[in-house]
Amino acid sequence: MGTLLFMFLKNMLKNYLLLVFCLTSFLWCSCTKNVPREKIDFYHWKTDFKIGENEKDILKSSHTEKLYVRFFDLVYNATKKEVLPVATLQMKDPSWDSSIKIIPVVYITNNVFKQTTDSIAIVELAKNVAWKIARLKNTHFQEGYSFDEVQIDCDWTLSTKAGYFEFLEKLKEQQYFKDLGDVTKNTPPKLSATLRLHQVKFMERTGIPPVDSVTLMAYNVGNLGDSNETNSIINNKATAQYINRLSEYPLSYNLALPIYSWAVLYRDDEIVRILGSLSEEQLTTNFDPVANSNKYVARVDTYIDKTFIYKGDMLRVEKVTIEELSALFEMIETAAKKELDIILYHINSSDLNTDNIDEIKNAL
């Protein structure tokens, strides 16, 4: 056991050294970089497809080439005991710059593959997914429109790896899927998948998905349930512990970075809920700030965003600063040892506007 302890301590030391290395690396890069990023792609994650004037300006100034649009989610319906789509994309006013390619994204909860394990059901699932994307394409896009890529977003785990990977294999085989691409050239769309940081670090255990490329999602890395967490959306110290093998990753990848905010409510150090919409006025009226932190304590009992808040409850307001975003990007690109395309999550974020998009481009 002494040997194991020694190995553990040794590795701890190496962790520290790696972190110092990473921080040093991106500090150096930060000091030297002065060319703004030319192109940024985006996610669109709302159910109602909405590209307003603000979003159009952002896309234009970002020279966006691809808009990753969430088409629908797949969840396991416990009542029906079957996997079904929800929150299907609504495109009442599909006005977007047609030069921007739409990439359909399907979010699949991990539970789907806990419940769907036999091969027949997985093939059926793949067929239904491809068919539904095809129907949405036919409904919302002009005839002849083709998708260059389709992305599947699923945070698979050890127990769901087999089912999920089989699903990806079968999806590619579906004729409906192949027809999503350019049929005149007989070119099916590329299939991509999202990748979490732990799936990089433990790539042997979690496996490499059978896809053409992946998108590394470098956010939501903190422990949301921990009241001592400082920021669960972006945490560069935690991220540093996951990326040292990034350059070894055997698939090509791009990088998804966050630009959004929320507030996390805790009571007795336990998480109660995430408050997605909290105005500055609600914050100042009901909460006292905790010095030198992003935390606030409820001054009075109140009810905000369908949630009871009691005097003494703790609120942590989590945002992504441009400095943190820049540091995150530099750290990951250094670990990747190559230039990475970026997708920002998400285009409808209230933290994104025409005033700060140039600042973001300069930082990335």
Next chain:
Amino acid sequence: MKLKTLFSAICLFIITSVAAKDVVHFCGYSPEYVELYYPIVDQFIMGDPSMSPFFHCPLSTYCYDTDALNSTSENLKEWRRFLDINISEEKLKELIYNTPLETYQQSLDGDTTVTIAAITEDKRDGFLRYMLFAKASEYVQSVRSGGSGWRQGEQTDDETGRMQQLLEKALKSYGEVNSPFLKNRYGFQMVRLAHYLQESEASIAFFNNYVTLDPAFPYMYYRALEQKSGAAYNLEDMPQATKGFLDVYVNLPSRRLECAASLRFSGFGNLNTTTEFDLDKNELDAYYFLRAFNQGGNVAAEMLSLEKLNPQSKLLKVMAIRQVDKLQYTVFQDLNEGYIYYDLEKSDIKNIEALQGLAKRQLNNFKNKDTDFWKVILASSQLSDKNYTDALSILKTIDAKSEMKVQAKQLAFSINVLQVKTKDRSRINTLFLKLKNDADLYSKEAVSSFFFNRMAAIYGKENLVFGLLGRSSHYMNPKDQTWATAIGTLGSAYELQYKNNFVAEDAINPLQRLIDSQSKTDYEKLILKQLKGSPQDFVYDLKGTLYFQENRLSEAIEVFNKIERPFDFYGENIRHQLFSGSITEYFNVSFKSQSDGFADKYATLFPEQIEEGVVMGEYYNDNKLKLAQTFLMLERQVVNDPVNAADYYLMLGNGWYNLSEEGWFVNGLQYLSNNDRNTFLSYNYDTDAAFDQQDSSFINQSIVYFKKALETNGNKETKASATFMLAKTHRCAEYFQNANYEHRVEVCGEHYTYFKSLKEDYGDTEYEKLVLKECTWYQAFTSK
């Protein structure tokens, strides 16, 4: 027709219509909690089954996969009563849910070849017409949310027009039928269709004018009320929506989950119950419960409100068992921290204190009929402050005939397990025998697994292998497991696959002492049995491997010779190829394709041949005894054949290198295949492995021999090879990247020195030319 599908579509609509935009998908790691805790006190036995979706399920708002989710039986029950027919449940289900539309139509048209269950004439026509209508409207979807099913969200204008026609037809049919039962069904369809067409006011009006509560057939009334409440929500009439959903929640168990979800998004928690709407006692009961359940309300305060309103409330009991399960989440963990993803030590003390007070008052209330339930709750709550004595005393007072007796027994046993803090062998064995001999205990997976994993962790503190052998998986959750099932997953911990961690005195010696013990307990015997083969052989294999790794070859040979069944641990022969070298290693190709074939020169020293397929199978386990003997033989050859001493040293160096974690034959002495190499190399622990040479005894051994190869008699080619291998074994490199992201590697330290020597001293050898051809780092070095 598939009414079940239809009804589910309705419910999903309501949930999604109010919820879709607020759904937050977390993109971080989703751990699985199945191995986190042991639900000793079983909510699903203690609580009202119809409330099971609202029990505590970690990481999930609702508990799914429970029997309480079925509305089919409620619907069938009403059809049976209305049709007044005596057929089996399966046939009735077939008639209502699975009969094709065409069959109804043919029957209505008088086609006698079609078989429809015997329905009396007075009801036959009305039934068939309604089923035809219901079948036609089965898949209608909400204009707003798009309904459910695979076509969710794919509404078209044609479909909207069809829904309007259906609504017209429903109104007409309502006027044509006389049966109040069928009128209510058509009424429901009108409410639903108007709701889905976003005609909210009309939907409410249809409900008020066309749907009535018939106590004999309440099901469809509440289904319609749920639809009407959804319409009220769309009109932002929150009092009306809330009261309606609460009413359905109280009176229709199969719709509770959906109504709770709808209420969650109605933001009902802030409504003033005295001025904004009147709630009856049952609705208020649900109101308090749901405020705590899904509005972030104060659990302790809402429990008190519920108690004040109705001490016998079944929802109060649900709140109590939820708190007990949350407490279990922190109390009944095993001690193996590797399995714990969450630290929930900071439990909600206020809620537990409130729960204790509540349980005590319940027990003092002479009207209370659930005394034993509250005794289990009170005893459980004592665990928050480790008051095991009081908890056990309370449990002892539960009568042997009580329904709670088994729960009490399981809880008391688990408390006894909790009380074991050290390796008290006798006490642990007593508990083991108690478990083994009492089906009330071992039949519950949580109880048996808690015992095994807790004890495994205690033993594992000083005996790593035993601790792992004693672990039990506990996520299968079989009901009424047998003793064989209870012990069925012992010895299957995944860490046992990584035997390399056991090649250490710290791991071997405690296991040997236990094997030598003459007074092994029943528990210890059972756990040792998980080794399947002979425990002594298992230890010999580890010990021999340890000696081998330390180059104590004679001692290793002596130990390997003691193994009675050696082929349980390794193969029959060795692969002499491992004494050859390679310039580059790509682990997804065979070694032979990279090998310099050096050892083939001395094939006569390795007379035993293995089949070609086996030779390069990375999982082949070389015979360790013969391998150790071969290493010794090569050492002797240095003396016997001094002219070629450098060759023998080079082969020994190659052997150690190839058996190292850097080499292709890592499986030989380290129990790991090439695919597991990264784990072994500690890549998972944040080391920058590509540029960090391991501090490895294998590499160090190889360096000793490569240096000897340089220093002793031998030809220049051999020495060039040894020089290159010395560069490899002193890996030192710096990585550079310019502004154009072009990469460059520069070697440093002794790596540089040996490269320099290879270039300057052995530049005229064939081997150096081969290195120049194959090794990019060397190419970069020479091109500078």
